[in-house]
Amino acid sequence: MIEFRHIRKTFDDGTTAVEDFNLVIPSHQTTVLVGSSGCGKTTLLRMINRMVDASSGDLEIDGENVSRIEAVKLRRRIGYVMQNSGLLPHRTVIDNIATVPRLNGVPKKDAHARALELMDTVGLDRSMAQRYPSQLSGGQQQRVGVARGLAVDPNILLMDEPFGAVDPIVRAELQQELLRLQRELGKTVVFVTHDIDEAFLLGDQVVILEKGARIAQQGAPEQILANPASDFVASFVGAERGKRALMVREVDGARVLVDADGTVAGRLVEERTA
Numbered sequence: 053m054i055e056f057r058h059i060r061k062t063f064d065d066g067t068t069a070v071e072d073f074n075l076v077i078p079s080h081q082t083t084v085l086v087g088s089s090g091c092g093k094t095t096l097l098r099m100i101n102r103m104v105d106a107s108s109g110d111l112e113i114d115g116e117n118v119s120r121i122e123a124v125k126l127r128r129r130i131g132y133v134m135q136n137s138g139l140l141p142h143r144t145v146i147d148n149i150a151t152v153p154r155l156n157g158v159p160k161k162d163a164h165a166r167a168l169e170l171m172d173t174v175g176l177d178r179s180m181a182q183r184y185p186s187q188l189s190g191g192q193q194q195r196v197g198v199a200r201g202l203a204v205d206p207n208i209l210l211m212d213e214p215f216g217a218v219d220p221i222v223r224a225e226l227q228q229e230l231l232r233l234q235r236e237l238g239k240t241v242v243f244v245t246h247d248i249d250e251a252f253l254l255g256d257q258v259v260i261l262e263k264g265a266r267i268a269q270q271g272a273p274e275q276i277l278a279n280p281a282s283d284f285v286a287s288f289v290g291a292e293r294g295k296r297a298l299m300v301r302e303v304d305g306a307r308v309l310v311d312a313d314g315t316v317a318g319r320l321v322e323e324r325t326a
């Protein structure tokens with residue numbers, strides 16, 4: 053469990069990115085931080101592995117205050133995946149994946165064997181192991197980024213807009229892969245995005261943020277949709293428009309759902325019980 057208590061961050065130039073942030077991130081689930089540009093998502097994420105230190109407040113991982121853990125050590129036990137994958141251009145795929153385990157002292161042979169397994173895990177053909185990042189597609193590079201994030205078998209995986217730079221089709225594929233991986237691995241995933249559709253798809257818990265990392269609402273996607281806490285949230289999640297605002301229409305004795313644009317979205321059926 054990760055817990056933020058009264059966390060505040062003011063940068064040296066006086067910008068307050070995070071005002072008074074309180075949140076519990078449960079273990080073995082995906083929590084998505086979502087909000088528009090500049091609301092403080094990345095700053096929050098980076099506080100977890102101390103790439104950014106809080107100005108005040110307490111941040112604990114499983115009851116341990118991160119300020120008491122050496123930043124380098126912390127970073128080597130937490131997976132971090134970022135937009136544009138952040139791969140080292142002059143290292144091969146296998147060396148990129150093995151980077152942190154090697155820094156942690158794992159012998160090269162073992163680190164490489166594990167890297168190959170991780171390529172299987174993230175759906176990358178092993179024949180790509182000796183390629184350089186520039187010889188991969190954007191989607192493949194992101195897979196290498198995820199494999200690298202998993203390389204130290206972290207309990208916590210931080211993902212900062214990891215699928216932001218790929219086209220919509222590849223993005224949808226990577227999202228499904230992450231859902232599959234998460235079903236298998238059950239990591240504590242903290243995922244940052246500005247895309248509410250992505251947040252609702254991936255998040256067990258979704259945290260909608262406004263400027264200064266003020267929480268507009270948090271909860272499971274269905275809770276947020278059922279009861280948006282404010283006009284801001286209703287508008288942000290599109291609760292009253294487009295494909296999320298569904299109306300029931302009777303057609304030939306059956307009930308179909310029509311979205312706010314008049315497009316048929318589906319048919320209302322009884323919930324299936326297992």
Ligand SMILES: Nc1ncnc2c1ncn2[C@@H]1O[C@H](COP(=O)(O)OP(=O)(O)OP(=O)(O)O)[C@@H](O)[C@H]1O
Pocket residue numbers: 063064065067068069087088089090091092093094095096246
């Ligand atoms: N090192 C820094 N020095 C000064 N201000 C910063 C620094 N890093 C971030 N900020 C500011 O803090 C605020 C929050 O930035 P942050 O990157 O956390 O937002 P974000 O929600 O992740 O945005 P985006 O979606 O655009 O990446 C912004 O106003 C930003 O300009």
